[in-house]
Amino acid sequence: MVHYDLNGTFDEVINDLKRYHAKDFGFQSGRILGSMCTAPHPIARDAYMIFLDTNLGDPGLFPGSKQIEKQYISFIQSLLHAPSSSGGHIVSGGTEGNITAMWVAKQITQNNEIIIPNSAHFSFQKIASLMGMRLKPVQLTRMFTMDVSQIKKKVTQNTAAIVAIAGSTDLGNIDPIPEIAEFCDDQHIFLHIDAAFGGFVIPFLHLLGYNVPTFDFAQDGVSSISIDAHKMGYAAISLGVVIFKEKTWIDEISVLSQCISSKKQAGILGTRSGGPLAAAYAVSRYLGIEGYKQVVQACMQTTKYAAEQIKSIGLSLVADPVMNVLAVKLKNPSQVEKALAEKGWKVNTIHHLSSIRIVCMPQITKAIIDEFIPVLQKTCQELKEI
Ligand code: PLP
Secondary structure (H helix, E strand, O other), rough: OOOOOEEEEEHHHHHOOOOOOOOOHHHHHOOOOOOOOOOOOOOHHHHHOOOOOOOOOOOOOOOHHHHHHHHHHHHHHHHHHOOOOOEEEEEOOOOHHHHHHHHHHHHOOOEEEEEEEEOOOHHHHHHHHHHHEEEEEEOEEEOOEOOOOOHHHHOOEEEEEEEEOOOOOOOOEEOOHHHHHHEEEEEEOEEEEOOOOOOHHHHHHHHOOOOOOOOOOOOOOEEEEEEEEEOOOOOOOEEEEEEEOHHHHHHHHHEEEOOOOOOEEOOOOOOOEEEEHOOOOOOOOHHHHHHHHHHHHHHHHHHHHHHHHHHOOOOOOOOOOOOOOOEEEOOHHHHHHHHHOOOOOEEEEEEHEEEEEEEEOOOOOHHHHHHHHHHHHHHHHHHHOO
């Protein structure tokens, strides 16, 4: 029998929770350098608490939350230049966004092969296993993006979808989406864009004058896009949105629902809190396009600064950063990751690129980079990396 002591007064329980919480690294500390999630914007915290006890899965009981859902989806549709025929669905993040999109692709094509870049997030492994689909990975070019000539060789009668990435997990790279979209449009192939990370970066890079590929519905060939508010959307965990070019496709993943106030329910989850949605909605209204542009500008400036500092201590990068993601080449990245963690800094190892990943999220400032670089330098000297 597992022994579990439940007893505790209100204060005891809260104090225990505070002790557990103190063990967490926490984004606000600035010591988490490897995660794509963010310290939520302050308005996200307040908004989350107001909607703590709401259920988006039961819209008849929570019509106010439902209204926010509609408004937030409209914001994302406009951000991604989605056509008026489009529709959206709130998800818990990038994994659910990708699963939902592939579920739709499977339903409308009745096929089961997914062509993905080698850089695709591991959620596609889950998709293959869950839905009995087959992944057909495509090699990357020397620029670490999907090789379009290889995509064409992988297409068969059984292709359900091609996936391209707008902000890869390892390097923040963008696949050549305009070219891929043109091909998919010609061949009538479902194209899903995984913009979990880049969806809240690329639109603002364009506004800031950066020369990066377009990735959204402005191109006819794009069928769906998933985007995460809990990454560069500056919102609280867990919130993402998946937008489909045709709203009617959402019917393909809807079932009749009894015992709740709506007749039909779409998507994977049932009961789900309106808290993360309210948080994301609040941040989007408070920041607006101009605010997000400034956030991305600051992240890019920090990234540039971090890249210079990393090079100045004798280390090099796997590739020039396209967005606010850096991969530092190392002989033994796991050892460096472990040593940095012992000193209170959390980075992520990317084994296949023999590197550690640093993501300059909004809470990572130049001052934090200034604190980190001497620690990285000392660690790398101790481990004979430099
Ligand atoms: N897609 C990409 C490109 C990602 O980088 C990630 C996570 O980092 C995901 C999907 C999965 O997102 P989540 O962890 O929110 O499910």
